[in-house]
Amino acid sequence: MTIKRNTIQRTLVLEAVNRLKCHATADEIYEQIVAKHPHISRATVYRNLNQLSDAGEIRKLEVPGGADRFDHRCHDHYHVRCLKCGRVFDVEMAHLDGLEQQITDTHGFEFSGHDLMFRGICPECRK
Known part of the structure; x- marks a missing residue:
């Protein structure tokens, strides 16, 4: 160690x-x-x-x-990136625990977790 x-x-x-x-x-x-x-x-x-x-x-x-x-937030959570300015924001929704177990794997992977990045236009860029 x-x-x-x-x-x-x-x-x-x-x-x-x-x-x-x-x-x-x-x-x-x-x-x-x-x-x-x-x-x-x-x-x-x-x-x-x-x-x-x-x-x-x-x-x-x-x-x-x-x-x-x-x-700075280390717990499992999701994000959204603005397609215009590129800034990234937290998405306030429950983390989908166990999502990996729902995957039908055809490539032999052993899944250990996931990250989701949504995309959209932030309020500042919509103005």
Whole structure:
């Protein structure tokens, strides 16, 4: 078992994700941090985002056709992405536990979970 050090940089990254609360991209998180800590590198922020995600302290959202996003809410829940501005929002609905057991698998997969990304137009873009 590898023990991860809780570095100052890791704390800065976690605090930025928690402060932003907007499913930010790695670049947006980096820009937030570098504004106050100009000597932190982009690679350090990216590495810490991945480590925090692997540790379950934040959630990494893989967005088809877009940049990965990072979520401060780690429990199972769904998202919607605006087709105009690309922002990602939480969808308030019950998580469909056991959905994987309803799949007729023809490829030999052993399913371990699921993510759903809805798409639509956000209220700001509809104006």
